[in-house]
Amino acid sequence: MDIVNVILAGGASRRFGEPKASYMYQGKPLYEHVKKQLLNGQMVIISHPSLLTFFKERGERDVWLDDEEVLGCGPLAGMYTAMQKQEAAWYLVTACDMPFVRRETAEVLSSYCNEHVDAIIPLVQGRLQPLFALYHRRCLPSIDACLKENQLAIKELIQRLKVCIVSEEELNVTPNEFRNINKRSDLPENGMI
Numbered sequence: 001m002d003i004v005n006v007i008l009a010g011g012a013s014r015r016f017g018e019p020k021a022s023y024m025y026q027g028k029p030l031y032e033h034v035k036k037q038l039l040n041g042q043m044v045i046i047s048h049p050s051l052l053t054f055f056k057e058r059g060e061r062d063v064w065l066d067d068e069e070v071l072g073c074g075p076l077a078g079m080y081t082a083m084q085k086q087e088a089a090w091y092l093v094t095a096c097d098m099p100f101v102r103r104e105t106a107e108v109l110s111s112y113c114n115e116h117v118d119a120i121i122p123l124v125q126g127r128l129q130p131l132f133a134l135y136h137r138r139c140l141p142s143i144d145a146c147l148k149e150n151q152l153a154i155k156e157l158i159q160r161l162k163v164c165i166v167s168e169e170e171l172n173v174t175p176n177e178f179r180n181i182n183k184r185s186d187l188p189e190n191g192m193i
Contacts (some may be wrong), residue, residue, distance in 0.1 A: 002089040005038040009096040020095040033099030046078035118161040
């Protein structure tokens, strides 16, 4: 199946105090914990300008800034940029601050890909997890419309799509798998997930 992995690392990380993608945890940057759990295939990183050199120095090839016209418009801008620059059928979109996601979860999500849905989104502990989800290229016009209407919340996009929701039971998720790291205290000190 034609899937591009997209790591969103373009945020300002205000609450964290420094770029989260490059923060060292257990000997490697947070984004690398995410990267190793993604699906086989191409990977692109949507970067914050301050991280371009960091990613290049780590050997990352496909590192892009948000398109000028959508710069600073959050995750939708990153999704739009990835879909504009790299053609694929599906995009596994993930945030750089979710170091505990698992490849097995991504693989289960990908098993739901079909021509009848636009997005495949986990539902974990009663909350949708749209930043570790699959989006079909068909979503691009809806993403574009949200951006043009300044409707920047992903929930606005989701309302416009045919969504397949996958439960945590179907995914067999681990307790902290979908933990977002917003501040340093969100990372377990002992390294245990």
